[in-house]
Amino acid sequence: MTESTMGEPIVSDIVHDFITVIPAGGVGSRLWPLSQPHRPKFLLDLLGSGSTLLQDTVARVTPLSERVLIVTGERHAPAVADQVPDVPGANLVTEPSPRDSMAAIALAAALIEQRWGACVMGSFAADHLIPDAASFRATVAEAARVARTGKVVVIGIEPTEPSTAFGYIEMGGALEGEARDVIAFTEKPDAETATGMLARGGYAWNAGMFVVRTDVLLGHLDRLQPTLASGVREIAAAWDGPERAQVLGRVWPTLTKIAIDHAIAEPVAAQGGVAVVPASFEWHDVGDFDSLAELSGAASEAVAIGREAPVGVVGARAPLVVGGTKPVVVVGVDDAVVVESEEAILVTVRSAAQRVKDAASALADA
């Protein structure tokens, strides 16, 4: 929360010296044909709310961030600029090619230091759903407070089920405030392991939300991934000058492809340098149509997203129907999911939602 004189109302959530970095990448292949390489999930109004996941993300962080940087692929830069016109063009950081999350976030950190000096940065994916933005911001503010002490801070999502779709954070002893020490990160577990972790308690979902001082992050990187660190610093130094394209073209392809989890979170946690702030806000990655159906209340009644035409149901638990202009009737298929995009129609059921990632290749083979 912002500083306020006691008794006065808090009129802004702005966190001093806090900059948000939004890595906007990932296709969302289980949401085909809505999401596709040319139209990734973060550009979609997945819930038919009138705003896209990226727009929601920017709106959510704007009240607490002095600045917002978006890191995205060159291909998507025009659509991103269209969708969030209030983010200055200079703050759209475009990658010539995907080199995994560490390069993207490190470049953003180096660019922030280059332009504005050391700050606290928070990195939040562009394609997650967090209905309660105020609660999210309160947690981030707390994470920023802890980050100022020199910790790499992750936000831990309270697990609601033994999901095998997320990595888990093993939480240790209490630090000051709400924060706790991170003992270790675990990769996506199998169902048995996940059930065991939930039963034991002390685990949170890792939603990839990091809050850290740029100098702390880059310091760890200097030590753990020195060529990556020097590479992003070199690119950042040239970014706002005439040499950007030349340096980017030369250095970017040489950067180590590694996820921030492996590059920073895991090794630094092992050295006691990572804290977790447990979050109580509702969080969804809306990674597939089962989760979209769940969120939208399908099954209790037919849910239509991004369409006007009616949906009829005969002898079936109510479906999720997304897109399209024609009336749809589902007969005798429980939990059906029918999705129409400009390019294609998907017919599936919620229990098969994970296999949708193979739909595009099945079509290519047809």
Next chain:
Amino acid sequence: MTESTMGEPIVSDIVHDFITVIPAGGVGSRLWPLSQPHRPKFLLDLLGSGSTLLQDTVARVTPLSERVLIVTGERHAPAVADQVPDVPGANLVTEPSPRDSMAAIALAAALIEQRWGACVMGSFAADHLIPDAASFRATVAEAARVARTGKVVVIGIEPTEPSTAFGYIEMGGALEGEARDVIAFTEKPDAETATGMLARGGYAWNAGMFVVRTDVLLGHLDRLQPTLASGVREIAAAWDGPERAQVLGRVWPTLTKIAIDHAIAEPVAAQGGVAVVPASFEWHDVGDFDSLAELSGAASEAVAIGREAPVGVVGARAPLVVGGTKPVVVVGVDDAVVVESEEAILVTVRSAAQRVKDAASALADA
């Protein structure tokens, strides 16, 4: 078969004095949204063969019929005329309103007598599928031969399964040639009854194919349904003159609504007046998408009808996809049926094919 000098090839199947009547009615509500009240099943190219069921029916009977009469609703007359331009307009008999099959067929019989005197007529529905037209015509020619003796002749389809979708013909002793006496007609049986009939043998499916002399048919009608008989004779007498509309408007609405099975077939069979010619040709009524899928070879591979765009399948027995212009992918739904018409999209599975008849009303309620 037509008369031919021994040793000469038979160049025509024409049966002397034989006229085909094609009742073209019935929506085919289990084939929604392809078939709808404004676009009934018989007007559809259901198998994507390039011709409609009505066109196939006319083509099938033309080689053996001196004339073809089509009885259809006023609403469909223009489409029928478009589809079968070789049938003279005078032979399109339009009903002002549906009054069941006996009125339609009796009017056709009376009109035939009025115009051309007593003939042998064969009545064959406009929306059935018979791949082997030559075999069909051979059976009809045999039925016509038996009909000349004064019998009402039905063509009995050899049952391939204990279907509950059709009525059955109980066959008795042999008459001359291939014909057998009909003991009785049974309505659509339950599964147990159907299984029993197939086990006992001596039953054929009733496909509603009648061959009978017009004077025999109208004679039975005079006796069994006298007001219906006199009604159609009065209409027929006025049909080709200036009073048609007036007489039709006055008399047609008074005609008894009854199926030919109940009006003629059952009572005449009880009196020993019905014969059956067993048919060995393949016959399908293609009443629902399960039967369309079966006919089209779905399950062994994805079947697309009336569409160009590809069909992809992930983790499912192969679907039937009808109509539409966009690629379709089915993920994890066995035996899926996806049908797109100009107006709507149906998503179902073959096992739910019977319930499709409720799709239109489900949509109206949505």
